Amino acid sequence: MTVSRRRFLAGAAALAGMPRLxxxxxxxxxxxxxxxxxxxxxxxxxxxxxxxxxxxxxxxxxxxxxxxxxxxxxxxxxxxxxxxxxxxxxxxxxxxxxxxxxxxxxxxxxxxxxxxxxxxxxxxxxxxxxxxxxxxxxxxxxxxxxxEREPLPGLEDTVLVLDDWKLDEGGAIAGAFGDVEAMVGEGRLGNWFTVNNRFRPRIPLRRDAYTRLRLVNAANVRTMGLLFKGADPLLLARDGQPVRPGLLNGKALSLAPGQRADLLVSGAEGDIRLALDLFEDVVEIGYLIAGEGGSERAALAENFALPPNDLPVPDLSGDPRTVMLVLQGGIGGGLASAVLNGAERDLRTLLQNGKGWAINGVAGPAPQPAFTASRGETIRLQVTNATAFSQPLHIHGHVWQAIGAGDPAPLADSAVISAGETLSLAFKADNPGLWALHSLVAERSDGGLITSFLVD
The missing domain is CATH 2.60.40.420 (Cupredoxins -  blue copper proteins)
Structure with a gap:
């Protein structure tokens, strides 16, 4: 293994007009x-x-x-x-x-x-x-x-990166970075939607094969509610991890920033329009154009599913150690002060230093990790969202599982916690090293909504 020079937490061709990925x-x-x-x-x-x-x-x-x-x-x-x-x-x-x-x-x-x-x-x-x-x-x-280790026959593969850009009328990126109001508020919301860095691209879709769509939300803050007009895709995976396949049944697929999903579609029934549900409006952002091949698609097993990865499943049978995490800050979040660079700072000082969010009263990475886990230990995170915003969180180097009533939730590397809610997330600390846990909203992570943990 070749080691990076520095650690972070130590102190298919497109149609005309569509660029090739x-x-x-x-x-x-x-x-x-x-x-x-x-x-x-x-x-x-x-x-x-x-x-x-x-x-x-x-x-x-x-x-x-x-x-x-x-x-x-x-x-x-x-x-x-x-x-x-x-x-x-x-x-x-x-x-x-x-x-x-x-x-x-x-x-x-x-x-x-x-x-x-x-x-x-x-x-x-x-x-x-x-x-x-x-x-x-x-x-x-x-x-x-x-x-996958063993190729999956009969599947085309298409990557779709969704983004919103904040542009002026000439196409230049608008607004100043480092805006305090954006940092403590919703974040830097864009006004121009693209797929693969193009406006309403026309992407080829084979008629005689199934296509695996790999979706990524690259936006700073916007949660994308993606609709598929003319198709009912089969959801295959979230955050890179296979799930029990299920049809969307006309519902929007919700992707927070940084979240990914794999879907199965076919061009046998014709073109598919991609649209975003913006609550007050629905905006078309791209098109999957049925082109090559005949009208008969290749057969697919009725019980088709992606092969599962060999993941570390948390062991909840032995009353695992619970770590409490409280997300604080932002507009309406009641943050009066927090520790920054090892010292308690009032809110005015925090804002002057570009911080307006905290985890357990600490804004940004601290000299010491928030907790330490032994390798192989199951940790249960009790995460309370004391802010006025829904918070998408990401864990580095591991996958976690939301704990609650009903069937076990799928393992993933992200979770969304509603404002004022508490969510239990369990993971097996099997990957040694210093890792981060942070907001998937760019401005909030920059603004202090990030912490670290150590697996030794």
Whole structure:
């Protein structure tokens, strides 16, 4: 295993007008896939007009897709051509702590190598972990697709990255970053919706095959309620982990920022329109166009499901240790003070330092982790959302399970906790290292809604 240079918490071709999804195919002499963070110019407005100055991973205007296989070594080399350092995290990947969050300084001589073997098949996301509001909103992310050990025959594979951009009439990114009102409020909501960095793209869909749609919500704060007009997709996975397949039955698929889902669709019945349910309105954002192949699709087993990953299931039989976490802050959150950089600060001082959120009274990463778990120990997190907003949370390096009445919930790396509610999340601490737990809303994570834990 090649270790990253710094740890984070130590102190199918498209139709006309649709860009090809960039694939990481640049191999170095020593067998690494080279990925560069670099400035780019996008044309996000209707008919490709306007110009948006963006920062991307990869050289294509479409999102970068890195393809790997479960159980096989993956060698990535990250180079930062921007004028600032970049922290990146592999969202949902249960790899080694040393390479799941990396710091890349500017310059080709500061390249960072990541070498690991993905333990799980699924759809994962590589995105910023510091200065998230700016870097995510500028487009700096990539999709990691890990194929199953044994190929699944007869399935096409299409990645769809959903995003909302805050643009002015000319297509430039609007508004200043670091806005305090956005940080303590809803966050940086966009006004322009794209799929794969294009406005209302037309994406080809085979008629004679099933297509696995891999969806990623790359927005800073917006939860995407995705509707499929002309189809009833089968939900196969969430957060990269297979679930019991089930039809959407006309309901919107809800994806918080950073969440992923895999769906099964077919073009046998014709085109499919993608739309967002915005509560007060429904907006079409893209089209899956039935094209190639005949009208008869390939047969699929009635009990088709993705093969499960070998996940660490929490053991709840022995009354596991409970850790209390209280989410605080934001407008209406009642946060009067919090610990910042080891000292208690009043709210005015917190805001002056870009903080307005806290976990257990601490704003941002603390010198010491919030708790320490022994390797193999089951931890039950009792998370209380004392804020006025629904809070999507993500855990690094692990998967957790919501505990409550009824059937066991599926294992995932994220959870959404409603305002004023408490949710129990259990996980088996099987992956050693220093890890983070934080908000999936970019501005809130930047603003202090993040903590760490240690597995020794």
């Amino acid at each position: 960039a694939r990481a195919e640049v191999l170095t002499a020593d067998g690494f896939i080279e990925i560069r963070a670099a400035p780019a110019r996008l044309r996000l407005l209707e008919d490709g007009s306007g110009e948006t100055a963006a920062w991307l991973l990869g050289s294509s205007p479409g999102p970068l897709v890195i393809r790997a296989r479960q159980g096989e070594e993956l060698k990535l080399r990250f180079i930062n051509d921007l004028d600032r350092e970049v922290w990146l995290h592999f969202f949902g990947v249960r790899g080694p702590a040393e390479v799941m969050t990396i710091n890349i300084l500017p310059g080709p001589d500061q390249a960072v190598d990541c070498v690991f073997t993905p333990p799980d098949a699924g759809t994962f996301w590589i995105a910023p972990m510091a200065d998230q509001s700016r870097l995510r909103d500028m487009g700096l992310s990539a999709v990691l697709v890990v194929a």
